[in-house]
Amino acid sequence: MSAFNLQTCARSNILALEPYRCARDDYKDDGTNVLLDANENAYGPSLPAAAISAASSSSGPEIDLLGLHRYPDPHQRDLKQLLCNLRNTHHHTNKAITPDNLFVGVGSDEAIDALLRCFCVPGRDRVLVCPPTYGMYSVSAQVNDVGLVKVPLLPAPMFALDTEKVVRTLSSEKNIKMVYLCSPGNPTGSLVAKEDVKKVLEHPTWNGVVVLDEAYIDFAPEGTSLAEWVAEWPNLVVMQTLSKAFGMAGIRLGAAFTSPPIARILNSLKAPYNISSPTSALASYAVSEDGLTVMRANREKIIKQRDRLIEELPKIKGVGRLRGGTTSNFLLYEILNAKGEPDNAIALAAYERLAEVKGVVVRFRGKEHGCLGCLRITVGTEEEGTRFLAALQTTLAEINGGDCRIPPKEEKKEVEANGVVA
Numbered sequence: 086m087s088a089f090n091l092q093t094c095a096r097s098n099i100l101a102l103e104p105y106r107c108a109r110d111d112y113k114d115d116g117t118n119v120l121l122d123a124n125e126n127a128y129g130p131s132l133p134a135a136a137i138s139a140a141s142s143s144s145g146p147e148i149d150l151l152g153l154h155r156y157p158d159p160h161q162r163d164l165k166q167l168l169c170n171l172r173n174t175h176h177h178t179n180k181a182i183t184p185d186n187l188f189v190g191v192g193s194d195e196a197i198d199a200l201l202r203c204f205c206v207p208g209r210d211r212v213l214v215c216p217p218t219y220g221m222y223s224v225s226a227q228v229n230d231v232g233l234v235k236v237p238l239l240p241a242p243m244f245a246l247d248t249e250k251v252v253r254t255l256s257s258e259k260n261i262k263m264v265y266l267c268s269p270g271n272p273t274g275s276l277v278a279k280e281d282v283k284k285v286l287e288h289p290t291w292n293g294v295v296v297l298d299e300a301y302i303d304f305a306p307e308g309t310s311l312a313e314w315v316a317e318w319p320n321l322v323v324m325q326t327l328s329k330a331f332g333m334a335g336i337r338l339g340a341a342f343t344s345p346p347i348a349r350i351l352n353s354l355k356a357p358y359n360i361s362s363p364t365s366a367l368a369s370y371a372v373s374e375d376g377l378t379v380m381r382a383n384r385e386k387i388i389k390q391r392d393r394l395i396e397e398l399p400k401i402k403g404v405g406r407l408r409g410g411t412t413s414n415f416l417l418y419e420i421l422n423a424k425g426e427p428d429n430a431i432a433l434a435a436y437e438r439l440a441e442v443k444g445v446v447v448r449f450r451g452k453e454h455g456c457l458g459c460l461r462i463t464v465g466t467e468e469e470g471t472r473f474l475a476a477l478q479t480t481l482a483e484i485n486g487g488d489c490r491i492p493p494k495e496e497k498k499e500v501e502a503n504g505v506v507a
C-alpha cells in the first residue's frame with residue numbers, strides 16, 4: 086500500500102478547479118445546429134482556394150481544412166480511446182485503461198509542466214530527478230520555482246536506477262512531490278526495471294507521484310510499456326509522445342496515462358483547446374492500425390541503421406565505448422584522446438567540427454553526470470549514417486593529428502548555453 090493521498094499531495098487551488106465545459110458539452114452538435122456560441126467565424130478559414138484544393142487532392146491523410154474555423158474538441162475522447170487500445174496489452178494488469186485515464190497535451194513537455202503545476206507549490210516543493218536525464222524536467226521545474234533533488238543513476242554502461250538511494254531520499258528529504266524517471270532513458274538508452282519502479286511506488290511513507298517518461302518506449306520490445314499499469318496504482322503517471330518512434334514531432338502530441346483522479350486535475354488545469362484539430366486528426370491516423378504498420382516498418386529501418394552504427398563505430402580510431410543501452414533511436418559513445426581516455430575537450434572539438442565543417446549535427450553530452458567525453462548520436466537514414474561515419478572518421482583523424490581549428494566565422498554561437506534540451 087502506498088502512502089499517496091491526492092487531497093494532501095496536490096495543490097488545493099488545483100484540486101478546486103472544475104474541468105472545462107463548453108456549451109457544446111451540454112448541447113451535442115448533430116451537424117444541424119446553428120453554432121452561435123463561441124464567436125467563431127462562420128465564413129470559414131482565411132485560406133486561399135489553392136491551399137484547400139492542394140490539401141484535398143494530395144494523396145496523404147485528409148485534414149478537414151474547411152472545419153478549421155471551429156474550435157477543436159476540448160476532450161479528445163476518440164483519440165484517447167485509440168491510445169488506450171494501443172496500450173491495453175494486458176502484460177502488466179488484467180484491468181483496462183479508458184479515456185478517463187488520459188491527459189493529452191502539446192507534446193510530453195506540456196504534461197511535464199502541467200504535473201509540476203498540479204503538485205508543487207512554487208518556492209517550497211521539490212522534484213527528484215536521476216541524472217543523466219532529460220533536460221526538460223529541470224527547465225520546467227525552474228520555470229515553476231520548484232527545486233530539484235538529484236539521485237544520479239548508477240554508473241554506465243547500465244545506468245540503472247539507484248533504487249535504495251531514491252527510496253531513502255524520499256524518506257529523509259522534505260517536500261518532494263514527484264520523481265521523474267525516464268525509461269528508456271535519454272541520454273542513456275536504458276530501461277528502468279519494473280521492479281525498481283515498483284519499489285518507489287510502494288514507498289511506505291512518501292506521499293508523492295512517480296512519473297515515468299516513456300518517450301522512447303516503442304523502441305523496446307512489445308509489451309514493455311507500463312502505461313496500463315496506471316490501472317493498478319493511484320500515483321503513477323506514464324508519459325508518452327508521438328515525437329519519436331511515430332515520427333510526428335511536428336504535430337506536438339504527448340499523452341499522460343494515470344489514475345482518473347490525477348487525469349481529472351490535469352484536464353482541469355490545461356488550456357481548453359490545447360490540441361488543435363489537425364494535430365488530433367494526424368495523431369489518430371498515426372495510432373490507427375495502418376499508422377502502426379508504417380511506424381513498425383520505419384522502426385525496423387531505424388534498428389537496422391542503429392545496429393550498423395554499433396558495428397561500424399568501434400572501428401573508427403578515437404571512438405570509445407558505447408555507454409548505456411540501445412533501447413532507443415540514439416547511441417551514446419565516448420570520444421577518446423591520444424591516451425585512449427574519454428575526453429570532453431576532444432569530444433567537444435569533434436562535435437563542433439562535425440557541425441561546422443562537415444554539416445553533421447550530433448549532441449555533446451560530456452557535461453552530463455557519468456557521460457564524460459560522450460556524444461549522443463541520433464540514428465538517421467542509411468545515407469545519413471554513411472555521411473556521419475565518414476565525417477566522424479576524418480574529423481577524429483584531424484583532431485588527433487593536432488588540427489583542432491575551426492574555420493573562422495563571424496561569431497560562434499554558444500550552443501549549449503541556451504537551454505536547448507531535446
Ligand SMILES: *Cc1c(COP(=O)(O)O)cnc(C)c1O
Pocket residue numbers: 191192193194195219267270271298300325326327328329334338339507
Ligand atoms: C524527446 C523527448 C520527449 C518528447 O517531448 P515532446 O514534447 O513530446 O516532443 C519527452 N521525453 C524525453 C525523455 C525525450 O527525449
